Amino acid sequence: MIALISAVIFCFLTSALAQQGCSSEGQFTDSAGSYVFSWSLQSNGMYVDCNVSVNTADNRWVAVGFSENRAMPDTDVIIGANDGTDEFVEDRWNSQNRAAGPSLDPMQNIMNTSSMRDGNRLTISFTRPLVSPDTSGRDENLDVCRNVL
Numbered sequence: 001m002i003a004l005i006s007a008v009i010f011c012f013l014t015s016a017l018a019q020q021g022c023s024s025e026g027q028f029t030d031s032a033g034s035y036v037f038s039w040s041l042q043s044n045g046m047y048v049d050c051n052v053s054v055n056t057a058d059n060r061w062v063a064v065g066f067s068e069n070r071a072m073p074d075t076d077v078i079i080g081a082n083d084g085t086d087e088f089v090e091d092r093w094n095s096q097n098r099a100a101g102p103s104l105d106p107m108q109n110i111m112n113t114s115s116m117r118d119g120n121r122l123t124i125s126f127t128r129p130l131v132s133p134d135t136s137g138r139d140e141n142l143d144v145c146r147n148v149l
């Protein structure tokens, strides 16, 4: 198991989505290319394909968050890791308690997940519904602009 607790926190926070307006596809990266988040709305308008690619060590995870604000609490999280033996890509939620980290959603609303490690480059891919059927409050709908954490 890749323990979440052993993870270094990578918090890539951007308000670029708001600046460029809600776009059906795009990508965020830094100048060094050390992380890339890319997304594309499927032509059916119902599902969004996402890739998250980050330079990170074997025993560490990567996550992307969708949020109504720029703080950690109340954020819809997709988190994944792959150390060459174990791998996961999971739908989670950051509660009010930062130190607790993201907890697993009882209802998993991501599909076609994959993770791949190439040296220190970790990439997770997933598809999620634009509007989630999870009405428990643990997913953010993406049919309006969100901050990407």
Ligand code: HEM
Binding pocket: 004, 005, 007, 009, 011, 013, 063, 064, 065, 070, 071, 072, 073, 075, 077, 079, 094, 098, 099, 100, 101, 102, 149
């Ligand atoms: C085990 C997992 C995690 C732990 C233990 C954790 C813990 C923390 C802690 C303690 C802080 C406050 C840091 C400080 O005050 O110096 C923080 C900040 C932050 N975290 Fe996390 N975090 C985790 C995962 C995540 C994830 C998955 C995201 C988003 C995808 C995220 C987004 C943020 C952001 C944006 C901040 C800065 C703004 C704020 O404090 O609300 N974190 N985290």
Ligand SMILES: *[C@@H]1O[C@H](CO)[C@@H](O)[C@H](O)[C@H]1NC(C)=O
Binding pocket: 038, 039, 040, 049, 050, 051, 125
């Ligand atoms: C994600 O990566 C795969 C494999 O490289 C690529 O085919 C796909 O177009 C990418 N999707 C997005 C949204 O970037």
Ligand SMILES: *[C@@H]1O[C@H](CO)[C@@H](O)[C@H](O)[C@H]1NC(C)=O
Binding pocket: 047, 111, 112, 127
């Ligand atoms: C998942 O992948 C399969 C096979 O490529 C594809 O037919 C299906 O449409 C994908 N599901 C979603 C929600 O994109």
